[in-house]
Amino acid sequence: MTSQELKEKLSEEDIRTLLTRDMGATIYYEDDDIWITETVCHHGKKAKLYYYKDSMSFHCYTECGQMDIFEVVMGFKGYEENEFQKSINWICIKLNIDNCEYGFGKQEQISDWEFIRNYKRKHKKNVAIEPLKPYDENVLRIFKKWFTLDWINEGISVETMKKFNIMYSTWQQKIIIPHYDINGQLIGIRGRSLIEEDIDLYGKYSPFKVGRKKFYNHALGQNLYGLNKNINAIQRKRKIMIVEAEKSVLQTDTMFGEDNFTVALCGSNLTSYQKGLILMLGVREVIIALDKQYETLDSEECKKWAKHIKDKIINPLSPYVVITVLWDTNDLLPYKASPTDCGKDTLLQLMDSKIYVDTSV
Ligand SMILES: [Zn+2]
Incomplete structure (x- = not known):
């Protein structure tokens, strides 16, 4: 079994069990698309670890960036990059999955290193070549071109806010920050909350949600803002x-x-x-x-x-x-x-x- 096959074998419930029972995380928010839990990946306390059900990927908005379940476990257990197979063993033991005891017995050990290399190569390649799908600019039309005094007082001019297309969402009380890639294509929208309770729970910045399904998230790590x-x-x-x-x-x-x-x-x-x-x-x-x-x-x-x-x-x-x-x-x-x-x-x-x-x- 390859790491990819193991990953595909894991159900949503398996991931939930690993997070809540085995890593002690609490799911603070859940809907059809995402879970939000505290950042067990680096033993943080803030609810800034997002799990995206569609892609089965995690994003830690404090430190770690985009991850899969193996990388979350590696962070949680403090495994080094070359101890990747330990995270697989840990998951298999916790979920009682046999026939994947990597690292036990000679034969497994050889295939072990083989698949770690595969995993790493695949992983790197994905990051490098998978382009972010641009969004339709029209989604921005629901926001207002209002500029909050908060940011003007913090040294950001109206001219700058216009240049970067900063907007405001009246119903969520958030400053809207569209993210553009190097070619000027819209690849994500982040909201900066002005409500204290939201800041405490989700952090100052969070991906923006419009309606139930559309979640204007993007891998922040695949861009440099500005x-x-x-x-x-x-x-x-x-x-x-x-x-x-x-x-x-x-x-x-x-x-x-x-x-x-x-x-x-x-x-x-x-x-x-x-x-x-x-x-x-x-x-x-x-x-x-x-x-x-x-x-x-x-x-x-x-x-x-x-x-x-x-x-x-x-x-x-x-x-x-x-x-x-x-x-x-x-x-x-x-x-x-x-x-x-x-x-x-x-x-x-x-x-x-x-x-x-x-x-x-
Ligand atoms: Zn983290």
């Missing part, structure tokens, strides 16, 4: 600044206009697809400008955050480009703020003291 608008500045300057959220792209647009070279990862991980996009642009320098996920520089939290950035972003890119990092050594930003949140002067100060990553060690 690239369609900022590609000229990026290629002219041969540098790119990567931030976490769409809002930072909008703030820097208001600050720098046509000279803006910022794009958003829509998370704090760099996917291999995003890495490919960045390298394709031919940039010499990548400036990492993620949120300040630490209160003080000497805290454990700060060390953990630095390690995360090194493992997930610096290491994959450092063989190819110069890497610099905006690091708030002078305590200019509040906790959890983005480097773009406190205005142009603060951002320029942070950029002046950016840290060059020595990748020779």
Whole structure:
């Protein structure tokens, strides 16, 4: 049996059992299309792990990005990438599926490595070549061209909001953020909630739902938000600044206009697809400008955050480009703020003291 066959063998109930009984997750929301549970993939507490029934795929909107059930288990159990077969064993034992005891006995072990290679190759290929299906622009007609004072107060001009086609949903009280790919095609819509209870439960950002069936979700990891608008500045300057959220792209647009070279990862991980996009642009320098996920520089939290950035972003890119990092050594930003949140002067100060990553060690 291959991992794909095992995956196809798993029913929705099996997945539910694994999540709720074996990983201790709670399903906070369920409809015909999705479940929302807490992020057991990285032992998080927030309800930001989405399961899409159609495609049988997961998306962790905090850290991990798009995953299948094996990858969720790997995250939950803390297995390394080369311990993939352990996640299969774990699932088989939990669900009492026999004849798939990978890693037991010599013969299985050989086919084991064989299918891991297959799995990896297939996995990578899927990410690289499967294009996102663009949506019909007409869906945006249900939203209003209203611009909330909240964002204007946070340094985003009306001109910028018009440029990025930011809109407002009156009945869901959400700021609507259309996502366009590098060719300017609509590939997803995210809503930024203004209701506190929604923010607590689902996080600030969530995919947008219209009616019962249409769920304007897309794999956020298969795009860089803002690239369609900022590609000229990026290629002219041969540098790119990567931030976490769409809002930072909008703030820097208001600050720098046509000279803006910022794009958003829509998370704090760099996917291999995003890495490919960045390298394709031919940039010499990548400036990492993620949120300040630490209160003080000497805290454990700060060390953990630095390690995360090194493992997930610096290491994959450092063989190819110069890497610099905006690091708030002078305590200019509040906790959890983005480097773009406190205005142009603060951002320029942070950029002046950016840290060059020595990748020779
Ligand atoms: Zn996760």
